[in-house]
Amino acid sequence: MAGVNAIKGKTRLSNSNLLFLIAAIIFVLMYLFAIILYPGSFLQFQTFFDLFNLNAPLIIMTLGLCIVMIGGGIDISIGAVCGLVTMACAFFLESGMGSIWGAILISLGIGIIFGVLQGYLIAYLEIQPFIITLSGLFMAQGLLTTLHKDPINVTVPAFVKLRDFDIVINWLGTRNRLGVFIPCEIKPGTIIVAILLVILASLMKWSRFGRNVYAVGGNANSANMLGINVKRTMFTTYVISGLTAGIAGFVYIMTTGAGNVGNAAGAEMKAIASAIIGGTLLNGGVGNLLGAPIGTLTLLVINELIRAAGVQSNFQAMVSGLLLYFFIVLQSIIMSLRDKRGFKMALPPWLSLSGKSQRGR
Amino acid sequence: MMRSLMKRFSHLFLPLSVMALLIIINLVKGADYFRITMVNGAFYGNIPNIFFGASELVILSIGMTLVTAASRGQDISIGESATITSAVFVQYVLQANEVTLLTILVAFLLSSVVGLALGAFNGTLVSIFKVQPMVASLILFTGGRSIAFMIDGKLSPILANDLSNKIGTVIPGIPIQTPIILTVIFIALIAVLFKTTNLRLYVEAVGTNPNAARLNGINPKKVIFLTFLIMGFCSAFAGFIAVNKAGRHDSVNLLKLIMMDAILAVAIGGNSLNGGKFSITGSIIGAYTIEMLNRTLLRLEIEPAMIKVFKAVFIIILMVVASPVVRASITKVVDKVRGKGRGASAAMTVKATGDGEKEE
Numbered sequence: 103m104a105g106v107n108a109i110k111g112k113t114r115l116s117n118s119n120l121l122f123l124i125a126a127i128i129f130v131l132m133y134l135f136a137i138i139l140y141p142g143s144f145l146q147f148q149t150f151f152d153l154f155n156l157n158a159p160l161i162i163m164t165l166g167l168c169i170v171m172i173g174g175g176i177d178i179s180i181g182a183v184c185g186l187v188t189m190a191c192a193f194f195l196e197s198g199m200g201s202i203w204g205a206i207l208i209s210l211g212i213g214i215i216f217g218v219l220q221g222y223l224i225a226y227l228e229i230q231p232f233i234i235t236l237s238g239l240f241m242a243q244g245l246l247t248t249l250h251k252d253p254i255n256v257t258v259p260a261f262v263k264l265r266d267f268d269i270v271i272n273w274l275g276t277r278n279r280l281g282v283f284i285p286c287e288i289k290p291g292t293i294i295v296a297i298l299l300v301i302l303a304s305l306m307k308w309s310r311f312g313r314n315v316y317a318v319g320g321n322a323n324s325a326n327m328l329g330i331n332v333k334r335t336m337f338t339t340y341v342i343s344g345l346t347a348g349i350a351g352f353v354y355i356m357t358t359g360a361g362n363v364g365n366a367a368g369a370e371m372k373a374i375a376s377a378i379i380g381g382t383l384l385n386g387g388v389g390n391l392l393g394a395p396i397g398t399l400t401l402l403v404i405n406e407l408i409r410a411a412g413v414q415s416n417f418q419a420m421v422s423g424l425l426l427y428f429f430i431v432l433q434s435i436i437m438s439l440r441d442k443r444g445f446k447m448a449l450p451p452w453l454s455l456s457g458k459s460q461r462g463r
Numbered sequence: 464m465m466r467s468l469m470k471r472f473s474h475l476f477l478p479l480s481v482m483a484l485l486i487i488i489n490l491v492k493g494a495d496y497f498r499i500t501m502v503n504g505a506f507y508g509n510i511p512n513i514f515f516g517a518s519e520l521v522i523l524s525i526g527m528t529l530v531t532a533a534s535r536g537q538d539i540s541i542g543e544s545a546t547i548t549s550a551v552f553v554q555y556v557l558q559a560n561e562v563t564l565l566t567i568l569v570a571f572l573l574s575s576v577v578g579l580a581l582g583a584f585n586g587t588l589v590s591i592f593k594v595q596p597m598v599a600s601l602i603l604f605t606g607g608r609s610i611a612f613m614i615d616g617k618l619s620p621i622l623a624n625d626l627s628n629k630i631g632t633v634i635p636g637i638p639i640q641t642p643i644i645l646t647v648i649f650i651a652l653i654a655v656l657f658k659t660t661n662l663r664l665y666v667e668a669v670g671t672n673p674n675a676a677r678l679n680g681i682n683p684k685k686v687i688f689l690t691f692l693i694m695g696f697c698s699a700f701a702g703f704i705a706v707n708k709a710g711r712h713d714s715v716n717l718l719k720l721i722m723m724d725a726i727l728a729v730a731i732g733g734n735s736l737n738g739g740k741f742s743i744t745g746s747i748i749g750a751y752t753i754e755m756l757n758r759t760l761l762r763l764e765i766e767p768a769m770i771k772v773f774k775a776v777f778i779i780i781l782m783v784v785a786s787p788v789v790r791a792s793i794t795k796v797v798d799k800v801r802g803k804g805r806g807a808s809a810a811m812t813v814k815a816t817g818d819g820e821k822e823e
Contacts, residue, residue, distance in 0.1 A: 176597075223779065223782070223783065223786075226788070227783060227786040227788050227789060228786055228787050228788055229782045229783070229786045230730065230736045230737075230782075232537070232726065232736060233726070233727065233730050233736070233778065233782055234779065234782065236723055236726070236727070236778075237774075237775040237776075237778040237779050237782075238775070239775075240771045240772070240774050240775035240778070241771065241772050241775035241776070243771050244768065244769055244770065244771030244772030244773075244774075244775065245772055247767075247768035247771070248766070248768045248769050248772065251768065371601065371604065371605070374598075374601065375601060375605065378598055378601070384595045384597065384598055385595065416609040416612050416613055417609070418609075419605055419606050419608065419609040420606040420609045420610060421606075422605050422606065423602045423603065423605040423606025423607075424602075424606070426601060426602045426605060427588075427602045430588065430592070430594050430598055430599065430602070431588070431592055431594075433594075434588075434592040434593055434594050435592070437593075438593065
């Protein structure tokens with residue numbers, strides 16, 4: 103058993119690790135480049151922490167999405183679910199009888215409901231994940247506008263306290279022009295990101311479930327023959343993704359403090375892009391969860407760089423596109439080079455997102 | 464005779480039954496659903512409006528069907544490609560001193576060239592670099608609208624000339640709205656293309672098994688590249704219609720999120736999103752069905768905020784009914800019922816599947 107695991111696991115994981123390594127190196131280079139260009143702002147620790155503080159929801163969503171993508175599926179409903187959660191929480195907190203614990207329960211509940219529904223339809227009824235999660239997106243958006251159309255600013259004192267709560271690191275900080283020492287601040291969202299990252303990464307790396315996800319994403323048929331419960335594994339990945347979307351929603355409202363129709367709109371595409379930059383392949387079977395924050399941060403550093411350069415905001419989207427182009431081509435070239443050296447992937451690299459229609463027939 | 468017909472059109476069963484269901488709902492709501500009125504020498508009414516509204520979606524879903532069939536993935540940048548091509552079109556028309564038919568034609572050809580180039584960009588990534596189509600088109604999806612905005616130079620330039628107006632609405636003397644005519648012309652062009660060439664066979668072969676296709680002398684790279692080129696032309700054509708309909712080029716909202724509807728049209732049309740055999744007729748009917756669904760929800764006076772929820776529920780029910788697991792269990796149940804009555808032959812089983820779905 104151990105021998106089989108070592109052979110099968112090693113080729114698969116080394117592939118994941120390679121892509122992760124590329125992403126990490128590029129991120130470090132990018133950040134060094136930013137520091138050289140703008141030493142005043144990027145050399146501050148606070149700038150680095152702010153990347154986490156302000157974008158914690160996106161990183162959390164990317165973590166969940168990465169698991170689904172490693173399992174060979176896709177979930178495009180996460181952004182809309184996140185938005186729905188923010189609005190539901192704001193609505194609940196402002197309704198007069200809301201409490202923070204209730205809001206947390208609501209956000210987790212909404213996430214899990216979406217995850218379970220979509221997971222059941224995709225895994226057990228074998229419907230294409232794109233269509234189901236697309237209708238999940240429609241449904242979440244529709245429920246969001248049905249719930250409340252105007253922005254809700256949460257004014258519950260307990261929540262405002264939580265929103266403004268910062269963890270101050272006294273020994274780390276910078277002096278401003280007047281020489282006043284300003285310590286670094288970390289939002290609770292960053293802590294949640296760190297905790298989730300550790301939990302989910304170790305889950306994927308060391309637990310039986312995590313290895314099953316890699317096997318199912320690599321080749322569902324072989325996984326089925328090995329005795330892995332393919333359907334349950336896929337189902338669980340969608341539940342996790344829904345759950346992370348719910349958590350992301352709560353972190354979002356914890357950061358901004360308001361429920362809005364436009365919250366986290368289009369975040370699914372950003373999350374997909376981050377996951378790809380972080381080294382997760384849409385085919386499934388390849389990826390490293392540590393790449394999720396790396397991918398997100400790379401995308402964000404680019405955006406920050408463009409903003410710092412004072413270029414028109416239009417360029418931001420175009421440069422993001424170019425960056426994606428660069429990464430995709432790089433990944434493709436590396437994979438094909440490895441192919442030539444006798445490395446065989448279980449699936450052709452262009453296989454669609456859900457190449458499991460043959461399963462079970 | 465009947466049986467062979469049923470076998471041939473069995474893939475159209477899903478979209479047609481959905482359409483029938485929608486028509487029934489509409490008739491229950493009001494009996495005047497099919498009424499067509501003549502305003503200023505052109506037909507208006509519910510049915511012409513559906514044809515009018517769905518024209519871009521139909522064209523895009525044709526391209527999407529081909530891309531899906533050959534490359535086993537979806538192009539999500541079609542709306543953005545159409546925005547870029549129509550920006551080029553608008554800029555050429557606006558810089559002309561006098562807008563004649565020739566100007567429009569040259570502008571359209573120019574935008575088609577841009578569309579082909581965008582298709583080639585996606586196609587190169589997918590066929591040569593072997594990137595999944597959705598990832599490859601994510602690039603244009605991210606940056607496309609910004610490119611269109613830069614071509615525009617300013618916010619939403621207005622197409623205020625007589626000819627564009629005619630293309631967007633009606634030409635005096637012809638009772639049918641021009642976008643409908645253009646769509647019909649496009650469908651005819653595609654039909655001729657498929658009748659005269661081997662494209663259908665090649666695309667299906669590549670989509671079913673690229674390696675087997677390659678061993679049989681079909682170059683999968685070329686075929687996939689070609690489908691993306693066709694997709695590019697489709698988006699140029701759709702952008703042309705959309706911008707003339709709207710009368711102004713709004714690079715932020717033009718054909719926004721239409722790829723979702725196009726992919727949905729392909730799926731409702733009975734096509735597998737995993738490539739292989741495809742039916743363009745199914746996709747066309749699927750596209751009209753989606754437009755009909757949108758307009759039905761409006762007609763039922765559902766609160767605008769709730770429309771998306773209803774749409775989602777409708778799609779989910781549709782996909783559950785059409786899913787392989789449910790289909791198999793229905794066949795089993797129907798087989799059992801039939802087997803008790805008389806010996807069920809294999810041919811009857813095929814028919815039974817159809818009957819089983821009808822009961823849903």
